Amino acid sequence: MEGDPVEVETSEKLEKLQELRNLGIEPYNGRFEKTHTVLDICNHEATLIQSEARVRTAGRLMAIRRHGKALFADLQDHTGRIQIYVKRDVLGDDRFQVFRVIDVGDLLGVEGKVFRTHAGELTVLVEDFVFLGKCLRPLPEKWHGLRDVEVRYRKRYLDLIMNPEVRSIFLLRSRLIREIRAFLDERGFVEVETPMMQVIPGGALARPFKTFHNALGMELYLRIAPELFLKRLVVGGFEKVYEINRNFRNEGISVRHNPEFTMLELYEAYGNYETMMRLCEELLSSVILRILGTYTITYQSMAIDFTPPWRRLLLPEAIREKTGIDILEDSLEIIRKKADELGMPWEVHWDRGKFVNELLERFVQPELIHPTFVLDYPVEISPLAKAKKDNPRLAERFELFIGQEEIGNAYSELNDPFEQRRRFEEQARKRQRGDLEAHFIDEDYLEALEYGMPPTGGLGIGIDRLVMLLADVPSIREVILFPLLRPARD
Template identity: 55%
Template sequence: MASNDANLSEDNSEQVEVRKQKLAKLKTTGAIVYPNDFKPTHTPAEIFNNFASANAEELAAAPKDIRIAGRIMAIRRMGKASFFHIQDRRGRLQIYIQQNRVGEDVYGLFRTLDMGDIIGVAGHLFRTRTNELTLEAEGLRLLTKCLRPLPEKWHGLADVEARYRQRYLDLMVNPDVRQVFEARSRVVRTLRRFFEERDFLEVETPMMQPIPGGAAARPFITHHNTLDMELYLRVAPELFLKRLLVGGFDRVFELNRNFRNEGISVRHNPEFTMLEFYQAYATFEDLMQLTEELFQTLAKEVIGSLQVTYGDHVIDLSPPWRRLTIREAIMTHGGAVNEDVDTLDGLHRYAVKKGIHVDS
């Protein structure tokens, strides 16, 4: 494994050097190598939305100067004509380029392009013999030279640690990850709308606190130079939100960053986002109902269904949700019986039987 990693690193270094040489050669021509004046008229997704079912006549009537920009993700060179695919955050589109259409200079530039380069293309739409919607290039510009090679096509970026440490690579080559980012954005947008529609006020509370509170967690410690005092990054926003209730705001919520100086894994980040909301003149049953409505709204807005697939399971969020006390939940799902939950000693024995450590 170590030998393979060393060979891969050496190959990457050679490719980086070749790409740097291409960039240096381009600079000697006087070309602007990182232009910022290319303005796309469409995204690949918009093209497919508008023209996916268009026939040849309809494509002939489509705009003749469609301009799109994106990263090259595949290239098929065939002499004086080639196909390649470019990708942006919304999708991917095939491009066809011919030397006799764009000219020797532009086609010569195309020959120097590598996987990962970001380009701008202008042209018109047509269908190939296999009926694939394609943009025939009439102009092409290099917008950003990618100096490092993308992960190898078939194995991709499979190493979990590398994916989380180099998130930008993960986003480039794994479409499912981009969908997670976009789903998260829709979740946050829906959360805000849900609470605002119910007359909740969004607030921001201090991230640096003199006393960390609201959760039993180890805080990160920092030092305020001007005040010469230690402060703590918050572990939860609870106490400050409750002060706002005392101050007269009956309904508040906060989408906030919290910091807990504890374990770390791909599922546990010391820095994370939390939603907390508080409502005066309400019982815990009211907040249970509100939480049920919140998750149902999120499911319908984000995935379009109340049936959520998680691993091999399908979770049905349809109302009404079953309400269980803690006692009922332990007995129903943990296999406890009455004598296990009637006394503290019984709970201790039950915990030992289940292999759960409980402080004496």
């Protein structure tokens, strides 16, 4: 038969599907009770072999080696691979005939005893089996492999089948979130859920996605952050509250940014940004130690040590040291001139805050390898943070950098409703001038503050970027199961 090899094999698999039915085999059985995973068999090998106990396990066939009246195959489940051994004189002629039409990719449940072959391979001797699912397309490894990044992200299910190291990333991600929850729950934090669709998007400087609610006849926004709702809960008496949440920001896509991402956001009443620094340091260092058994990791060839205490760096001093720019005292005209001298491109509409962010990212951030708290950001780019008493132009705010990446953001929450209104109005003027990332005025939140919010510390940590660090992968798409992609082109 001539033609595309994938199409040829698909056609052959369809023929084998019919052969299975001719043999009286239902190719899509709905139930098989497992007694052991592959990992269970490996972990209890000695006991299983000595007792000659029968095991029941199931998975996908990843390789088949036929030898006349017998065959060996590799069976893969979510915990690993194990060899199975199928003999005609064990199953009988009729049952063994089924294996003539079994292919790589098919799903099988097997029952039998565990032994080691002469070559030392841990193996299950198949004494009975159930066919559980026919794979109608050839697995990609056979023809072209599965290394194309676009295909891997678009067909993540194939990526997970073919690349065990990818599965390990998402198991790590799950473990990380589980350990974070355990840490916070043990310390009296309460996990909550807040709205993903909001009338007014708030809690961050970001461009939102818009949607429309037909029944209510109103425009809504996907949340850019849960902050303002979580702080309403603090007003209501939830003194320690957190959410592991999905946020949506209508911004560019890069190796560090995905428009849909996951964050941990928490608030503690009667705390401040110093409280949050201590909590953040304890949370991440202890969780990483529990997961990896060490404080030291390697990320993109950088050795990173999470051993506390972590470095603290004042933002104005760090920028002045690296660039000669005083972000508080220099005029906008002087900052522009010095940026030109540094070879940093800028745009005419940039305000002081935009320059601060760019200077930090270009000249300071590349040297922040080990966990570093960068403190004291200008108030104008921190509209929800409390100002420092000794310098009201700076906010009680820090960002956490690890491995040259921003991982977290925290501050002493602004709880003065009059000052918060002034900040919101300032943001509204920026929006009128065309800044689509400026904050909206949220009257309901301002009313909540008028009932009194205790002094509060708030902290946000990017889960996706944290997983990138621990898994040592360079792109955020590697740690998101289904990253947003453009439609596939034919």
